[in-house]
Amino acid sequence: MKNNLKKFIISxxxxxxxxxxxMQVQAGDMAAPGKPGDIKAAFVLVxxxxxxxxxxxxxxxRKALGKLPYVKKxxxxxxVPEGESERVIMEFARKGFNLIFTTSYGYADPTLNVARRFPxxxxxxxxxxxxxxxxxxxxxxxxxAMYLAGMAAGAMTESNILGIVAAHPIPEVxxxxxxxxxxxxxxxxxxxxxxxxxxSWFDPPREREGAESLVAIGADVLGQDQDSPAVQQxxxxxxxxxxxxxxxxxxxxxKAHLVSAVWDWSPILNSLAKDLHEGTWEPESIWWGLKxxxxxxxxxxKMVPEDVIAKIEAKKQEILDGKFAVFGGEIHDxxxxxxxxxxxxxxxxxxxxxxxxxxxxxxxxxxxxxxxH
Amino acid sequence: MIEFLGPFLQAAVRSGxxxxxxxxxxIYTERSGNINLGIEGLMLIGAVTGFMASLWTGNPIxxxxxxxxxxxxxxxxxxxxxxTLNVNQIVSGLSLVxxxxxxxxxxxxxxxxxxxxxxxxxxxxxxxxxPLIGQVFFQHNALVYFSYLFVPISWIVLFKTKIxxxxxxxxxxxxxxDTVGLNVTRIRYASIFTGGAMMGLAGAYLSLAYTPMWxxxxxxxxGWVAIALVxxxxxxxxxAVFGAYLFGGMDAxxxxxxxxxxxxxxxxxxxxxxxxxxxxxxxxxxRAKKKAVGLSVSMGPSALGKPFSRxxxx
Numbered sequence: 001m002k003n004n005l006k007k008f009i010i011s012x013x014x015x016x017x018x019x020x021x022x023m024q025v026q027a028g029d030m031a032a033p034g035k036p037g038d039i040k041a042a043f044v045l046v047x048x049x050x051x052x053x054x055x056x057x058x059x060x061x062r063k064a065l066g067k068l069p070y071v072k073k074x075x076x077x078x079x080v081p082e083g084e085s086e087r088v089i090m091e092f093a094r095k096g097f098n099l100i101f102t103t104s105y106g107y108a109d110p111t112l113n114v115a116r117r118f119p120x121x122x123x124x125x126x127x128x129x130x131x132x133x134x135x136x137x138x139x140x141x142x143x144x145a146m147y148l149a150g151m152a153a154g155a156m157t158e159s160n161i162l163g164i165v166a167a168h169p170i171p172e173v174x175x176x177x178x179x180x181x182x183x184x185x186x187x188x189x190x191x192x193x194x195x196x197x198x199x200s201w202f203d204p205p206r207e208r209e210g211a212e213s214l215v216a217i218g219a220d221v222l223g224q225d226q227d228s229p230a231v232q233q234x235x236x237x238x239x240x241x242x243x244x245x246x247x248x249x250x251x252x253x254x255k256a257h258l259v260s261a262v263w264d265w266s267p268i269l270n271s272l273a274k275d276l277h278e279g280t281w282e283p284e285s286i287w288w289g290l291k292x293x294x295x296x297x298x299x300x301x302k303m304v305p306e307d308v309i310a311k312i313e314a315k316k317q318e319i320l321d322g323k324f325a326v327f328g329g330e331i332h333d334x335x336x337x338x339x340x341x342x343x344x345x346x347x348x349x350x351x352x353x354x355x356x357x358x359x360x361x362x363x364x365x366x367x368x369x370x371x372x373h
Numbered sequence: 374m375i376e377f378l379g380p381f382l383q384a385a386v387r388s389g390x391x392x393x394x395x396x397x398x399x400i401y402t403e404r405s406g407n408i409n410l411g412i413e414g415l416m417l418i419g420a421v422t423g424f425m426a427s428l429w430t431g432n433p434i435x436x437x438x439x440x441x442x443x444x445x446x447x448x449x450x451x452x453x454x455x456x457t458l459n460v461n462q463i464v465s466g467l468s469l470v471x472x473x474x475x476x477x478x479x480x481x482x483x484x485x486x487x488x489x490x491x492x493x494x495x496x497x498x499x500x501x502x503x504p505l506i507g508q509v510f511f512q513h514n515a516l517v518y519f520s521y522l523f524v525p526i527s528w529i530v531l532f533k534t535k536i537x538x539x540x541x542x543x544x545x546x547x548x549x550x551d552t553v554g555l556n557v558t559r560i561r562y563a564s565i566f567t568g569g570a571m572m573g574l575a576g577a578y579l580s581l582a583y584t585p586m587w588x589x590x591x592x593x594x595x596g597w598v599a600i601a602l603v604x605x606x607x608x609x610x611x612x613a614v615f616g617a618y619l620f621g622g623m624d625a626x627x628x629x630x631x632x633x634x635x636x637x638x639x640x641x642x643x644x645x646x647x648x649x650x651x652x653x654x655x656x657x658x659x660r661a662k663k664k665a666v667g668l669s670v671s672m673g674p675s676a677l678g679k680p681f682s683r684x685x686x687x
Binding site (some may be wrong): 047048079100205206364366 | 379478
């Protein structure tokens with residue numbers, strides 16, 4: 001009796017886990033192949049669309065995409081764990097979606113695997129670097145916006161201790177942390193930036209605890225590269241300042257929120273759909289920035305003084321005009337070694353594989369073999 | 374040292390409290406012989422309904438109460454399926470997770486980005502000024518203070534009152550309990566409701582006090598941790614306190630070290646709470662084995678997971 005019960009329990013647990021992806025598929029996405037040039041776009045999202053951050057902004061992009069005349073259908077599946085993504089991506093490809101967006105760094109290899117099996121569909125991976133015949137990747141130079149947000153943080157600190165809560169120690173996030181620190185140092189050379197890693201894109205309680213640990217060591221302006229506004233709330237409650245990420249986070253912390261580095265995916269998504277519609281799509285690494293409007297700054301909070309805003313706007317203009325590069329040399333790593341010499345602007349490839357923290361940051365990266373190309 | 378310990382231990386209490394509510398809730402359920410694996414779902418239900426109620430009434434206390442009751446109400450689905458219809462408890466519990474995740478996402482869709490009245494941190498008069506202890510235990514929100522009362526009361530009810538004796542005997546041997554005139558069905562329903570209500574409260578703690586907002590899936594796996602903590606605590610609310618605070622503390626320790634620039638792998642730090650859970654589970658089983666205490670202490674209530682019906686001999 002006991003043995004049977006155990007068997008039953010185990011088999012029912014496995015059975016239910018196998019059913020999970022089926023349950024998540026949005027209803028009504030069965031689609032017959034349409035006219036050539038018609039686009040059926042699908043999104044594989046890492047968090048819930050209601051996260052108010054990363055996945056929320058992708059979903060906003062999806063809605064805008066659906067308004068194009070030749071986009072016949074859009075669909076999405078949210079909260080897809082990176083380990084399970086291959087099945088989900090394949091599911092979309094099987095159902096005849098011909099433009100599939102996969103929106104997390106960890107979806108890179110699964111996307112490539114599926115792309116090989118479905119040569120007629122086009123795959124676009126966000127925040128990675130892989131390309132193949134029918135797979136491109138796209139991202140935005142959000143570190144430019146993070147640099148500008150960092151300037152606001154550096155200008156507003158009194159303790160000269162800043163803290164940033166960051167998700168995973170991978171190049172995409174490391175760049176943002178570095179840019180934020182460099183921005184802060186540009187207006188305030190004495191500033192120290194402490195970083196904590198939550199190892200999670202989205203986990204509000206952990207994000208809060210990360211922020212609390214920074215407050216405990218005296219940080220008075222907090223930044224984040226996380227998908228929820230939990231960090232902003234900590235700043236609000238403690239009477240500190242904060243800069244947000246992904247979307248305008250003013251409403252979560254009206255007294256604390258200085259500015260957010262924000263995304264708008266529409267320019268990239270719409271252009272990719274247009275290319276595919278017109279038959280001019282090519283596998284590329286798209287890395288747009290402030291100029292194309294993919295990244296930007298939210299409105300500034302009322303507490304940010306005019307002269308700070310003016311300074312930031314001026315810097316923004318320099319970036320737009322190509323006169324200033326955030327990672328233009330000379331840049332030192334934590335131990336003081338020159339990583340980017342004077343007068344050198346790193347290539348996109350170098351930026352995409354950045355795996356060091358710049359001078360003035362207190363914190364560490366997991367060591368060992370660096371496998372980001 | 375106090376500079377380091379204070380915030381870190383305070384964080385342990387703060388992040389352990391939702392686990393504590395959920396764990397004690399599950400202890401009540403399991404002591405009556407029923408496993409409810411739907412904690413994650415019930416916490417989400419509690420979080421979203423509590424948030425809504427607080428938004429509409431303008432009072433977070435009403436929110437917490439509503440979150441509590443809706444957790445209890447939804448757990449009645451599990452009670453009906455498993456106690457009345459004798460459905461497999463594991464399956465029913467897991468389906469409750471999906472149900473809760475889905476329903477809370479739908480109900481909560483218009484609430485994303487909305488601000489509702491929430492619990493503020495209150496320093497307890499005099500007590501909060503005691504060095505270290507004050508910071509760790511008496512600079513929290515009202516729900517944390519409630520947990521200080523709630524856990525001892527739960528323990529007393531479960532082990533020192535007739536009601537607790539009824540619950541435990543139904544969980545150990547429902548046939549015998551039935552023979553002596555206890556209503557097994559009613560007691561199990563009541564235990565599942567109590568458990569569900571505590572899980573709902575745990576959810577409301579997240580959306581009204583800990584990270585005061587509604588965001589889809591904001592429980593982020595804490596419901597599953599509670600299940601492990603039940604085993605660790607050996608089905609005893611007293612031990613659950615240690616388990617919950619330890620788990621919260623390991624997480625906070627990782628952050629406290631990182632913020633100070635300690636050269637430790639963040640992946641290792643992220644693993645700490647889970648490694649610790651496995652370690653504690655092993656310890657508790659080993660201890661039970663060594664002492665040769667009855668299986669019911671180490672393995673939980675004897676009738677756990679078994680459906681009961683009067684007509685059927687087991």
